[in-house]
Amino acid sequence: MKTATTADLRNHFRRVSGWLDNGETVEVIRRGKPYARLSPWVVSTPQTVTIDFAAQRREIWGRRKFSVTEVAAMRAAELEGDES
Numbered sequence: 001m002k003t004a005t006t007a008d009l010r011n012h013f014r015r016v017s018g019w020l021d022n023g024e025t026v027e028v029i030r031r032g033k034p035y036a037r038l039s040p041w042v043v044s045t046p047q048t049v050t051i052d053f054a055a056q057r058r059e060i061w062g063r064r065k066f067s068v069t070e071v072a073a074m075r076a077a078e079l080e081g082d083e084s
Helices: 006-011 013-021 053-061 068-083
Strands: 002-005 026-030 033-038
Touching (some): 006 013, 006 026, 013 026
16 A cells, blocks of 8 residues: 655645556555545556557668668667767
8 A cells, every 4th residue: 555645645646646546545644644545436457558669660660671780880879879
């Protein structure tokens, strides 16, 4: 069970409501003592995000195949960019 203070409800309600959206029960603390308990109206399963990397690659590069030298050049350029 997640916990939140009354100040969290006021200042960070988006985060607390996200917990409720994912089916979590939230215990509200006021002045260091339990004050209330919030539970979602309808318990829903957390949404899973699936990313189709192959589709993204096809969208960016099409059906292009890179040679070994092109891949080595891309890696070298990436490493040079990270160091600077």
